[in-house]
Each structure stands twice: as C-alpha cells, then as structure tokens.
Amino acid sequence: xxxxxxxxxxxxxxxxxxxxxxxxxxxxxxxxxWYRDKTLGQRLTGQLTQALDEALEQVFGYHMLVTGAxxxxxxxxxxxxxxxxxxxxxxxxxxxCQPVLGMSSELxxxxxxxxxxxxxxxxxxSPIPHQVLRECQRVLVPNGHLFVISFNPFSLWGAGSLVRxxxxxxxxHVRAVSGRRLGDWLSLLGFSHADPQYLANLAPIGRGRAGxxxxxxxxxxxxxxxxxxxxxxxxxxxxVAAHMDSxxxxxxxxxxxxxxxxKSQEGVPVPRQVSRTRRDSAETP
Numbered sequence: 001x002x003x004x005x006x007x008x009x010x011x012x013x014x015x016x017x018x019x020x021x022x023x024x025x026x027x028x029x030x031x032x033x034w035y036r037d038k039t040l041g042q043r044l045t046g047q048l049t050q051a052l053d054e055a056l057e058q059v060f061g062y063h064m065l066v067t068g069a070x071x072x073x074x075x076x077x078x079x080x081x082x083x084x085x086x087x088x089x090x091x092x093x094x095x096x097c098q099p100v101l102g103m104s105s106e107l108x109x110x111x112x113x114x115x116x117x118x119x120x121x122x123x124x125x126s127p128i129p130h131q132v133l134r135e136c137q138r139v140l141v142p143n144g145h146l147f148v149i150s151f152n153p154f155s156l157w158g159a160g161s162l163v164r165x166x167x168x169x170x171x172x173h174v175r176a177v178s179g180r181r182l183g184d185w186l187s188l189l190g191f192s193h194a195d196p197q198y199l200a201n202l203a204p205i206g207r208g209r210a211g212x213x214x215x216x217x218x219x220x221x222x223x224x225x226x227x228x229x230x231x232x233x234x235x236x237x238x239x240v241a242a243h244m245d246s247x248x249x250x251x252x253x254x255x256x257x258x259x260x261x262x263k264s265q266e267g268v269p270v271p272r273q274v275s276r277t278r279r280d281s282a283e284t285p
Contacts (some may be wrong), residue, residue, distance in 0.1 A: 027125035027174065028089065031069035040157065040203035044231055045072045047199040047222065048149060051233050052118070059145050061115025066097070067104050068120030068149070081116055105131040109139045116145040121231075123150050123182070124174050130185065137189045142240040146191065149233055151176040152198060157230040179232050186236050193236035198222070198229025 035041035052073065064081035084097040087104065102108040104122045117136055123129040136146055152158055153176035179196035186193050201221040205211045221228065 028069040028121075031071060031121055031125070031174070035069075035071040038203070040200060040230060041071075043204055043218075044200035048231070048233065049073055051197055051199060052147065055147060055233065055235050056116070056145075059116045061141075061144075063114050064116040064118070065100075065107075065109070065114050065139075066118045066120065067107075068118075068122035068125065071120055071149075073120070105135060107135045107139050111138050112141045114139045114144060115141055116147070118147045118149070120149050121151065121174075123148065123177050126175075129175070129177065133185055133189055137191070137238060140238045142238060144238045146186075146236040146238070147233060148182060148236070149231060150179075150182065151231050152196075152227070152229055153178055155198075155228050155230045156201065179227075179234060182234060186234075190239050191236040192239050193234060195225070196232035196234045198225055198227055198232045200230040201226060201228050 035045055048071070059081060062082050063085065064083070065085045065087060067087040086097045086099050087102055087107070088099050089101070089103070100108060104119075104126055105128050117140060119132070119136070122132055126132050140146060151174060158176055179198075182196075183193055199222055200218070202214050202218040205214055
C-alpha cells in the first residue's frame with residue numbers, strides 16, 4: 001500500500017521497508033522508556049498532552065505529521081486535522097495513525113503539503129537539527145503550524161544530566177536545545193514564533209504532605225512559565241513571503257526637472273528659484 005505520489009515522494013508505508021536510521025531509532029527507544037518508567041516523564045506527558053490540546057485547537061487543515069519519539073501523547077484525539085501521519089524509523093504496525101517510513105532530515109513529503117507538524121524531541125535525537133528545521137520549512141504550507149517539543153538544558157533535569165555525563169555515568173547523550181537558540185534558528189528560516197512554554201519543573205516524590213507541596217509548587221512554576229522546566233513546547237508559524245502582483249504595473253515616475261545652478265559671490269553653486277510655469281522656467285538674468 002502506498003500513498004499518492006503527488007503528496008509523498010513515492011515512499012511506501014512502514015510495513016514494507018526496514019529502518020534507515022538505527023542511531024535515531026535508539027535515541028527514540030531511550031526516550032520512550034524514560035517517559036514510561038520515570039515519574040518526571042509521566043508528569044511531563046500529562047502536561048504536554050494538555051498544552052498540545054490547547055495549542056492545536058488553533059490548527060485547521062487536512063494533513064498533520066508527527067515525528068520523533070512516541071512518548072505516549074494521544075494525537076488521535078488532538079487537533080482538528082482530518083488526516084494524521086506518523087513518521088517512524090523502523091517497521092511497525094502498532095501506530096493508530098498512518099505510519100510513514102522516513103528520516104526527519106529528509107521528509108518524504110512534497111513541498112507545501114502539510115498544515116501542521118509536531119516534533120517530539122526530534123531535534124534532541126537528530127545529529128543535524130538544522131537540516132530537520134529546513135525540511136519542516138519546506139513541507140509546511142504558508143502559515144503552517146510547527147510545534148517543537150525539546151528538552152531544556154537550563155532545567156534541573158538538564159543540570160543533573162550534565163553532571164552524570166561529566167562523571168561518565170551517562171552512556172547516550174541527548175542534545176538539549178535552549179528555547180532562545182531555537183527561536184533564532186526559526187527566525188532565520190522565516191518562522192514567527194511565540195515564547196516557549198516550559199513544563200514539568202519538579203519530579204513527583206509521593207503522596208505525602210511534602211509531595212503535595214512540591215506538586216503545588218510545580219503547578220505554580222508552570223503557570224508562571226518559569227524557565228526551569230524539564231522540557232518546553234514552542235509554537236511557530238511559517239511566514240508568507242511578501243511579493244508584488246505581476247499583473248499590476250508600477251505607476252510611471254514623474255519627470256525630473258533640471259534645476260539650473262547659479263554662483264554666489266563666494267563662488268559656491270547655489271540653486272536658483274524655478275517657477276512651475278513654462279514662462280517662468282527660463283533662467284532669470
């Protein structure tokens with residue numbers, strides 16, 4: 001079974017092809033286990049689902065693509081797009097939406113064909129994040145929506161990850177991109193974007209009094225968009241390039257009147273007064 005060649009580049013669905021990117025697939029598997037097994041990951045999944053549900057209410061269109069790790073977000077219930085695709089890097093039939101095999105750095109979609117695109121830690125797992133963003137800019141329609149989920153390097157989780165990596169206790173390095181740097185990259189590619197929405201500052205510690213206080217403090221930090229969140233959600237839109245209509249002719253410019261110059265007593269050229277009538281346009285003695 002294949003999709004239309006006018007929409008896809010003739011790429012078949014994932015059931016018939018093997019994985020082209022084992023390194024990226026390994027990163028996705030690690031992220032899926034972290035979201036499933038860690039309490040901080042479970043909290044982040046719930047907050048991301050709520051944030052995406054609110055953000056995707058603004059999206060109207062036909063095609064939406066989700067790339068990156070499967071972190072437990074129920075995209076089939078989110079948004080108002082009619083057709084949902086899932087980019088995968090290895091053959092699988094467990095996805096509720098329509099799977100498409102491909103690479104995030106070379107999306108198998110035609111230019112200006114997608115209304116919305118969601119990157120689930122795609123930039124964190126890809127060795128060439130700039131190319132991934134260029135592909136997003138290519139496949140999105142004008143005014144298309146881009147939602148980026150990325151880890152925050154300046155969070156408490158990011159600081160702990162840095163310490164573990166320095167101590168040699170972390171085997172696989174996840175590339176975290178700050179919200180400000182990502183905003184600069186998107187601006188260079190012609191995107192307008194809102195401020196990042198930071199989520200999940202603290203991990204749950206239990207149901208006791210201390211746990212309830214930390215949960216309340218985490219909700220307060222999220223409501224004030226504190227930049228210490230473990231991850232953030234950034235919403236961007238592809239700007240439409242301004243252009244002139246080729247059918248409209250530019251108005252003819254008026255002819256310039258040459259103003260004769262006279263000389264002052266010091267020998268410096270000065271303009272003479274010129275009348276608007278033809279009779280007075282002649283040079284006065």
